[in-house]
Amino acid sequence: MPEGPSIVLLREAAGQFAGRRVMAVAGNSKQPIYLLRSRVLRDVRSWGKHFLLDFGTSWVRIHFGLFGSWRIDEDADPRTPRLHLSFSRGQSLAVYACSVKIMDGAVEDAYDWSADVMNPAWDAKAARAKLRGQPDALVADALLDQDVFAGVGNIIKNEVLHRIRVDPRSVVGALPSRKLAQLVDQARIYSFDFLAWKRDFVLRKHWQVHAKTTCPRDGTPLSFAKHLGKRHRRAFWCEACQHRYLFE
DNA sequence: TAACATGTTACGGT
DNA sequence: AACCGTAACATGTT
Numbered sequence: 001m002p003e004g005p006s007i008v009l010l011r012e013a014a015g016q017f018a019g020r021r022v023m024a025v026a027g028n029s030k031q032p033i034y035l036l037r038s039r040v041l042r043d044v045r046s047w048g049k050h051f052l053l054d055f056g057t058s059w060v061r062i063h064f065g066l067f068g069s070w071r072i073d074e075d076a077d078p079r080t081p082r083l084h085l086s087f088s089r090g091q092s093l094a095v096y097a098c099s100v101k102i103m104d105g106a107v108e109d110a111y112d113w114s115a116d117v118m119n120p121a122w123d124a125k126a127a128r129a130k131l132r133g134q135p136d137a138l139v140a141d142a143l144l145d146q147d148v149f150a151g152v153g154n155i156i157k158n159e160v161l162h163r164i165r166v167d168p169r170s171v172v173g174a175l176p177s178r179k180l181a182q183l184v185d186q187a188r189i190y191s192f193d194f195l196a197w198k199r200d201f202v203l204r205k206h207w208q209v210h211a212k213t214t215c216p217r218d219g220t221p222l223s224f225a226k227h228l229g230k231r232h233r234r235a236f237w238c239e240a241c242q243h244r245y246l247f248e
Numbered sequence: 249t250a251a252c253a254t255g256t257t258a259c260g261g262t
Numbered sequence: 263a264a265c266c267g268t269a270a271c272a273t274g275t276t
Contacts, residue, residue, distance in 0.1 A: 003254050049255075065255045067273045079273090097272050099256085146256090153254050210254090230266085234253080 002064050004048050004118050004151020005195035011046045013072050014093055017085070018044050024086035029100040033083055036060070036102075041085075046118070047111045048150025051095075053085075059107040060100060068098035116150040117188045118195070127184045135173025139183065139245075141229040142172050149187045154233045156194060158210040160186045161237060167244035168228055168235040174245040209236040217241055 002010070018041060025037045036055065043054040051070075053060040062083070064070075071077055071094045081094040103110065114123035130148045143149055143157040152160075161168050164182045166175070175183065197203040208216050215222055215238035228235035 006254075063256075065272075066253060067255090067271085069273085099271090144255095155254050231255095232267090233255090 002049060002068070003153030003156055003191075003194070004046075004116070005191050005198055007046045007049055007051050007064075007151070008118050008195055009199060010051055010070055011044055014044045014051075014070075017041050017087055017091070017093060020087050022085050023088060025084070026086075027081045027083040027094075027100075029082045031100055031102045033100070033102070036085065043107075045107060047113065047116050048118075048146055049153070050111075050150075052107055054107045057106075058102060058104050059110070060102050062095055062098050062100055064095070064098040068096060070095045112147075115147060117191045118151050122188055124181075124184045124188070127187075128180060131172050131180060131184070135171070137172045138168065138229045139166055139170045139172055139175070140168035140233070140235055141231050143183070143187060144231050144233065151191060152187055155207070155210050156187070156190055157233070158236050159194075159208060160190045162209045162242060163190060165242050167239070167242045168225075168237050170243075170245040171247060174247050176245075179245070209238065212236060215241060 021040050022036050022038060025033050027033055039055050041053055042056045045052040045054055049063060051062040051064070053062070073091050075092065077094065079096050081096050082098050083100050084092060084094040086092045113119050113121040114126055116122060127148050131142055134142060139161065140157060143152050143160060144154070158168070160183065164179065164186050166179060166183065193206070194203060197206050209222055213222055214220065217238070218240070220238050220240040222236050223239050225235045227233065
């Protein structure tokens with residue numbers, strides 16, 4: 001389900017548990033989650049699509065994949081959570097159909113925070129440099145590269161490329177430097193638009209090309225590829241207004 | 249109703 | 263070694 005902005009919303013919602021002690025642990029994770037009982041949750045963070053529970057000397061990495069979901073303060077769900085943390089006053093955090101991994105050490109040291117498009121530490125210049133290092137990659141693949149654009153998913157990919165008028169089959173190294181800069185900038189800017197729309201439950205209506213059939217500009221029928229690029233993800237684009245940049 | 253999808257990793261073969 | 267393709271996981275929606 002979630003791309004980076006959705007994880008930010010979860011982080012905001014779960015922030016109320018920061019500084020609080022875990023009263024009880026449940027769930028079908030194969031990790032030793034019972035070790036979390038009685039521990040104080042120091043902080044709730046995120047990196048790209050990773051949802052992170054910081055317990056100081058260890059931390060929990062949660063990845064929701066395509067089907068994962070979560071509930072806060074709701075115990076009526078019939079499914080068995082992968083991990084369920086109870087706090088005082090009957091409050092709780094539960095995550096479902098996701099991968100849960102307990103990691104040792106300090107979470108601060110575990111990630112390059114400047115690679116997360118949603119993070120204040122986001123470094124556009126560093127992203128451009130990484131892209132220059134993969135000139136042969138398709139832009140569609142490059143946008144999904146979590147080492148470059150942590151948090152960007154398939155919806156953001158399709159929408160960013162339409163926004164900057166670049167065909168997803170374009171090659172990174174063939175983009176004019178101005179276009180490359182737009183790609184990097186819009187990966188972040190669109191992600192924040194996504195966040196605002198998702199927060200207001202109006203994300204879907206703002207889709208320009210993703211899962212659409214005609215271009216909103218002039219009704220041109222969109223092109224569609226079921227499995228585009230190395231990552232084999234759906235692509236939607238307009239041949240009329242998105243230019244394909246290739247090597248000469 | 250069956251197929252599909254906002255994702256990633258593991259594994260075997262070339 | 264690097265790269266490729268497929269399978270695996272898991273669930274709400276169309």
